[in-house]
Amino acid sequence: MEISRDAYRAIEDIVGTENVTDDPAFLDSYAFEWLAELVRPNRSHYMPRPWAVVMPASTREVQAVTKVCNKYKIKIKPISTGWYHWAAPMKDNEPTVQLDLRRMNRIIDIDEKNRFAIVEPYVICAQLQAEAMKLGLNCNIIGAGSSTSVVASACAYFGGGPSSHYMGNNSDNLLGQEWVTPAGKVVRTGSLSSGAGWFCSEGPGPSVRGVTRGNLGSRGGLGTYTKCAIKLADWPGPTEFEVKGRPPGYRLPVGENFRAYTIGAPNWDAWANCYYAIYDNGLGYIFHRQLNLAGANLATALWLTYIDPTKTLNDVETLAKDPEIVAINETARISFQLILAAQSLDGIQLQDKILNEILSQTGCYKVERYCEPDMAEFTNMYMQRLGHKHCNFIWAGGYMGSWMQAGTPDFVKDYVPTAIKGFEKDQQSHLLVECGGDALMGCGSTLGGGGYFGLEQFVSYDPASDASIDACIKHMEDAIADCVAQGLPLGKELLYLQIGWSDQRIWDGMAKAPQTFVLDFQRQFKNAVDPNSLGDRNYPWLPEKWGQAPAPALAK
Amino acid sequence: MTIQDYRADAMRCTRCAYCKWVPLDLMKSWRFSKGCPSVEYGKFHSYSAGGRLITSLSLMDGRSTVTDKVKDSVFMCNMCGSCDVACKVCRYDMEPLLAMHELRAKLVEDGDLPEAFQPMLESLRKDYNTMGEPHERRGDWAKDLGVKDLTKTTAKYVFHAGCRYSFDGEQSEVARTAVEILKKAGVDFGIMGAAESCCGGKAFSIGVDQQLHNSADHNLAAWKKAGVDTVITPCADCYYAFKRLYTKHAGSTIKVVHMVELLDQMVTDGRLKMTNPVPMKVTYHDPCHLGRQGEDYVPWDGVEKKIFGQAVVYDPPRPRYNGAFGVYDAPRNVLKAIPGVELVEMERIKEGAWCCGAGGGAREAYPKFSEWTAGERIEEAESTGADALVTACPWCERNFIDAVRGTKGKLEVLDILQLVNMAL
């Protein structure tokens, strides 16, 4: 579909010629995305190429570009740090401007007293954390790690992370936000709309932010979030991390008012009981099942290798067979990481006492080797800054997270055996990394105060191998089949696969949902705020009456 | 190796963007959080290591061609290796820096090297230096120093000044200082003088691999003839070329020592007596080729293999170059041993250091970008409150000196040898 070069020129006039390009190789650097190979024809690593990549510097420029796109009917897909195939344009035959927000990268302000920061989309969690720490504050870092955009996780996608148990989900941490709708209007939410500043996301009256966020978020499919304010939590630690050691296994000494533990459970019942007890007792500054991403069979060998800068992955093979490591691995098989923090020494000692009692009551225990200084300091570094999230890909360069259905610990515990069994079976093809059936990772709670999370299987595959890609796709399909057979809601693999589906196939699935109200709502809402359909289907909706049986013809 | 050998790397890139930042654990502020000068300046993703991997793939797949913009995105880069370090925090199977090199080599092979590099290459061909100076003048800096001429005699050590120290009148003092220190320490060394030839590293960094081979062949032969078993240099670029590139590409077995390593050794064994106080607050800049790229090279010839089904490893195990064992402590030990000197660190140090901007051909072909990169580092140095920015590479020094002058700044730029000299 040809788009007038006038559109290109108009955009150049807005952002400057140096901030827009349609060079094919440059466009490919946005089309290329992790997970594309699982959904695109012929396992292509490229999502659809954008028509142009545009880099605005301000809300005004975003708005102006949006208006041009409305005029010329070009879709808009904002991207900040952009790490998922749904960050790219969705369809081949729909010209799309990829709006790269990297020039909008300022921390506008950190209000120390009132504990919130105002940020632009290209501020990443690590930057905000580093600045917040100087003021005795901290920010929730989402599960995808500290290289991710704060605005994206607050305004447009999920928002849970290892620190959410204490610091809250970024959806709840979201305060005022600024949103350029697909129609090119600037909407300010909460207290911002009243000219009262950034401190409150709710209201006035019903919360306008209710249409911008939800659980899944619009993932770039409903306009561009150009600023937001995010609530910060307290940080009872030093103003900067005193990092030790050599890469890759940097270490962070555990302060006297902190603890960094790996807790093991003898079985999944005890594990769930332990989680509930942690919630009831209000423990945990950071709470996550993190290190198990490597697979329960290999995790100990991998991480002990990782923290030794002289070693390579070859050493994992040897270490994994070491009887001592095998024994440690068994104690860590059902385990999770727990960072405690207190305002005082009395406080941390009391937390230790409470934790020990919880462990005693639930039959859980501290995994000794993981609690030794080297591993504890590594765990502390990993969990505090969450700067090793690219380890998700450590085995073979590809990782896909299946399952991840969220619910209570009991709910999650119930699907864990099915998830483990299915993954074990799929590994028998040798076309996925054979790390054991349990490579489940997830937050202790994605909600502040506890109570809710999901576990995702870390399926490691080689994106340079067609056969391995196919094996990953098969696993996704198997996981879906297992869920259907068990009457479980479908997991994250469905979301990924849907990126490659036709609209009709997606709608057919959606029409079968037990409740379609929100999909109808979103259709109508999209019609109102996106009359030219500039946003893509990352903001899901269902056509009117789709999937409903037609009314029977009246008898003559 | 060719670009095709890194096809798998490109396909295994996850577009995580770690290559744009310092290792995330090391981030201490918003201002000094960036790792990659190229993407900070060029902005589009193609200016990052991840972006270049995709460019490689896109070209290999025939999805795009080499345009001027593509050339820019490939060559407007210092090849500093920050991306490589950051990527390898989590990955054992990726070699972004090597892949980027092969991309350059491919463009060179296809005749797509930017014109701006031609003067440097012409100078190398004609006069064996990158500075556009007549080779006859190369040894002038050492006149009257009474140093052995290794074209006429032999010695265990050769002192290789490098192109910049040889010809940059303002900086030659550093080479002279090094020579005086070596003489006082009783080291049996000589220089090649006018016969000294460029290490070839800069040409290699822009993808003109053949030039490296030419330089290596010439230099190794000359040193062999002179009975040399160790090359000493005050230049980080040369250090890297001799230690890593000559070993890998020319089978060199010669030992390589940077002056700063020698100084450290001399401080430890008491041969260097620094007694004059130098009351200065200084901050140290880790040159890329001495720091994160200054690790020992271990020859390897192997293949990729899979374990645990699909986990990517190598047979035999492939050595890892991730900046973990660069030369970081030696210069710091020396600085701490200088009486009166107070060392204050910048935020981005060691394997996370921000590049000076001179490397990878940037100074030659993209002077504005090179100057901007240096300016960023100057600002970082100034933020420590230091009186001087100290480093151990003439290219870093030149770029910093020019940047400070350009902004009429007050920060002094010194080589570590100059500070040592003040203390002797």
Next chain:
Amino acid sequence: METKRRQLAAIVGEDNVLDDPKTLEEFSSDESLCEPLRPWFVVRPANESEVQALVKWANATATPLVPVSSGAPHFYGDTVPTATEAVIVDLSRMKAIKRIDRRNRVAVIEPGVTYSELAPALAKEGLRIPRPLAPRANKSVVASLLERQPTTIPRLNFSLPEPLRNCGVVWGSGELAFTGEAGNGPLNLEAQWQRGLAQVDSKGPLATDLMRLVTGAQGSMGIVIWASIKLELIPAVRSYFFVPHSELGGLVDFIYKLTKVRLGDETLLLNRAKLAALVEPQPAAARKLRQALPEWVALVGLAGTALFPEERLKVQEKEFRALVQEFRLTPCGGFAGVSRADVVRLIDGDSGDHPPTLTAKGASQDIFFLTTLDKAPGLIETVRSVAARFDYPWPDVGIYVQPQHQGVAHHVEFNFPYDPNDAKEVAKARDIYLEASAELVDQGAYFSRPYGYWSELVYQRDASSTEILRTVKQIVDPANIMNPGKLCF
């Protein structure tokens, strides 16, 4: 009208359709100064299907509905019709506590359940919910949460709607749909429970927070027929401290630090008039007590819960003492006339049938908004100057500051008692309300719950967000039968 009566009776039963003059009179006005308007009927549905039938009927007959859950008195005009021929949907019969899930600490309740009914039921399981300050006995929990009434434990307030999680809503269109996590599952709570779902996550479903579209909505989007709420454990041991000061400003930094480190449970600030009115129901006694109290107090409750409660309390008390010392403040356990029992009643009890704001003179004009704590003293000064302009005796004004959202937002509330039978006092109260509100909004006070006149002030400030709300309303209540005329609708 008779037709409508019959149709309504067919839905809820004859006995639950009320149109006697006394009943209609009760719903025609409230304690606010809003324009009175008589509804035509008050209906009392018993369950979800009756509610849904009512909404569908209202759509078919273009009849405005005004949902009400709490018993009288009402205060903010949201339960008084703003359109004629309205039907009040009195949800007070829907009193089921459908589930108390101790393990997941979630309860599911119907809108007619009051704080005084819920508390003992939860207490049997060792549970409680964060409460507003001294709610009246017949205050609906669901209504209070929907209207984002502030609760007294800021550290648990991870978002302003907390502890509200999911809702079952009959939307203005007549459709039934659940919000949040519940919106992804079957349209039946029992079916969800059988699958192990517990209606915990408030977000969603998908890219919309349906729950947030019904909070603060004054019943203008739909009728909530159940809500899930997050529960907390009842502390085993507690202690309370008052931290007095002559000025609010002298407590600001202390409160900032307290909420930052999440020390303590209940944390609230009261001026002497407010505290006296809360403690002492007799006006004269309250005035006398007021004189003996410090100008301002922070009330901080410390609690030992779950494992090692005594030790927890001990550590908290130690940290609390260190904190007050840091800010050179002097806490105390109470004052003459304010006993521990009074405090416990404030924190855990209700105010019976007689809301304290009404006891002084029979009526009260309330002004409340959200702000950040550092701005509160300045905004209070604004209200004071308006009161002075109208010769209102400032010492009579009760002021309550409630940290929310873990100390980021603060509810600031003023109670201006007045005699409803004295026309001059009524006029004065109205004038203060109008003028103070206008000045406050210009100075950055945020009327996040824009009742009455506040809706005019607030919605004209930003056309884009107002347009979004109207779009939402258009979608979920296309016939505009849900409490029309409220907010910006």
